[in-house]
Amino acid sequence: MSVYWNTRTKGLSPYVPGEQPQNGQFIKLNTNENPYPPSPGVLEAVKKAADEKLRLYPDPACTVFREAAAARYGVKPEQVFAGNGSDEVLAFAFAAFFESGRNALPVLFPDITYSFYPVYAELWGTPFRTVPLAEDFSVVIGDYLVPSGGAVIANPNAPTGISLSLDGIFALASHLERQERVLVVDEAYAAFAGNGGTDGRGGTGRMCPAGSAVPFIEKYRNVLTVHTLSKSASLAGLRAGFAIGDQELIEGLCRVRDSFNSYTLDRIALAGATAALSDAAYYNGTNEKIIKTRGRVSAELKGMGFTVLPSSANFVFVKHPRLGGKEFFTALRERGILVRHFDRPRIAGYLRISIGLDGDMDRFLDACRRM
Numbered sequence: 001m002s003v004y005w006n007t008r009t010k011g012l013s014p015y016v017p018g019e020q021p022q023n024g025q026f027i028k029l030n031t032n033e034n035p036y037p038p039s040p041g042v043l044e045a046v047k048k049a050a051d052e053k054l055r056l057y058p059d060p061a062c063t064v065f066r067e068a069a070a071a072r073y074g075v076k077p078e079q080v081f082a083g084n085g086s087d088e089v090l091a092f093a094f095a096a097f098f099e100s101g102r103n104a105l106p107v108l109f110p111d112i113t114y115s116f117y118p119v120y121a122e123l124w125g126t127p128f129r130t131v132p133l134a135e136d137f138s139v140v141i142g143d144y145l146v147p148s149g150g151a152v153i154a155n156p157n158a159p160t161g162i163s164l165s166l167d168g169i170f171a172l173a174s175h176l177e178r179q180e181r182v183l184v185v186d187e188a189y190a191a192f193a194g195n196g197g198t199d200g201r202g203g204t205g206r207m208c209p210a211g212s213a214v215p216f217i218e219k220y221r222n223v224l225t226v227h228t229l230s231k232s233a234s235l236a237g238l239r240a241g242f243a244i245g246d247q248e249l250i251e252g253l254c255r256v257r258d259s260f261n262s263y264t265l266d267r268i269a270l271a272g273a274t275a276a277l278s279d280a281a282y283y284n285g286t287n288e289k290i291i292k293t294r295g296r297v298s299a300e301l302k303g304m305g306f307t308v309l310p311s312s313a314n315f316v317f318v319k320h321p322r323l324g325g326k327e328f329f330t331a332l333r334e335r336g337i338l339v340r341h342f343d344r345p346r347i348a349g350y351l352r353i354s355i356g357l358d359g360d361m362d363r364f365l366d367a368c369r370r371m
C-alpha cells in the first residue's frame with residue numbers, strides 16, 4: 001500500500017498471469033501458448049512493417065485487420081472490433097455494456113472460469129455474482145435465467161476446457177435480450193474444439209470454428225463474441241484480439257476505446273495479425289496437430305489413473321490419482337516442467353497443462369509415470 005494510491009487502486013486485486021521465465025530452461029506448459037511458430041507469412045509481414053513508416057501513427061480503426069477478420073468469419077467489417085489482445089477487448093466490453101454502482105444488477109459468470117472477469121468487474125465497479133458450475137464442471141444455463149446485469153461465458157471454458165453447446169448459448173442470449181442485456185462469449189479456445197474448422201453453416205473457405213456463436217450474431221444482437229490470436233494463431237507475443245457482434249455493440253466498444261487510447265494496435269501488430277487471419281490453411285494444420293496431441297495425452301493420463309476433464313481447448317485440466325495439486329505442480333517444476341495451478345476452491349486438486357510439442361508432452365508423460 002502507498003499513501004499515493006487512490007481508494008480504487010488500494011481496493012484492486014489484480015490478475016496474476018502465469019510465470020514467464022526469461023531463461024528458457026523449462027518445458028513451458030503454463031500459459032496456453034501455441035507450441036508451433038507463427039506462419040511464415042506472419043513473420044514476413046512483421047519484418048516488412050518494421051520500416052520508416054513507424055514514425056507515423058497506425059490506423060486507429062485497424063481497417064485492414066478488421067477487413068481480414070470479417071472475410072475469414074463471414075461478417076461485415078463494421079461487425080468487428082480490434083484490440084490489444086482479447087484481454088483489452090474484454091476490459092472494454094465490461095466498461096461498455098455492464099452497469100456499475102451498488103444498485104446495478106450483478107453480471108453473472110461461472111465460479112470457475114477465466115479469473116480476469118472478476119478483476120475487470122472490480123476495476124469498473126460492476127457488481128457480479130459467480131454461478132457454480134455443476135459437479136462435472138459443466139455450465140448449468142438454467143441458473144443464469146434470472147434477472148441480471150448481463151453474463152460472460154468462456155466457450156470452451158477455462159481452465160476446465162469444457163465446451164457448452166450453442167443451444168445453451170442461444171437460450172441465455174434470448175433470455176438476456178428480453179432484459180436488454182449483453183452476453184459476452186469468450187471464444188479464446190474455440191479453434192481447438194476439434195470439429196474441423198468449418199463455419200457452423202456448413203460453408204467452406206471461412207474459418208469460423210463450428211462451435212462458435214459468430215454465425216448467429218445477426219439473430220442475437222446482444223451477443224458479443226471475443227477472439228484472440230494468442231492461442232490459435234501462435235501470436236501471444238504480438239498482442240492482438242478482436243470482437244465480433246452487432247454494429248451497435250462494436251460502436252459501444254469504440255466509444256470506450258476512444259475515451260482511453262486511440263491506437264491500441266501498433267503498425268507491426270496490425271501487419272502480423274492481418275497476415276495471420278489470411279493464413280487459415282497453415283493454422284488449421286498446426287491446430288489439428290495440437291488436437292491430436294491432446295487426444296493422445298488425455299488417453300495416456302487416463303491410463304495412468306488421472307482424472308482428465310473432456311477438453312475442447314489447447315490444454316487439459318487434470319488431477320493426479322494420489323498427489324494433491326500443489327504437490328503435483330511442485331514435482332513437475334522440479335523436473336523442469338512448468339504448468340498452472342489455481343489454489344482455489346473446487347479446483348485446487350487440478351493442474352492445467354497446456355498442450356505442447358509431442359516431444360515435450362512425452363517428457364511430461366514420462367515425469368508423470370515416475371511420480
Ligand code: PMP
Pocket residue numbers: 084085086087088114154158186188227228229230236240241
Ligand atoms: N480469454 C481467456 C479465456 C483466456 O484464457 C485468455 C488468455 N489468458 C484470454 C482471454 C486473453 O488472451 P489474450 O489477451 O492473449 O488475447
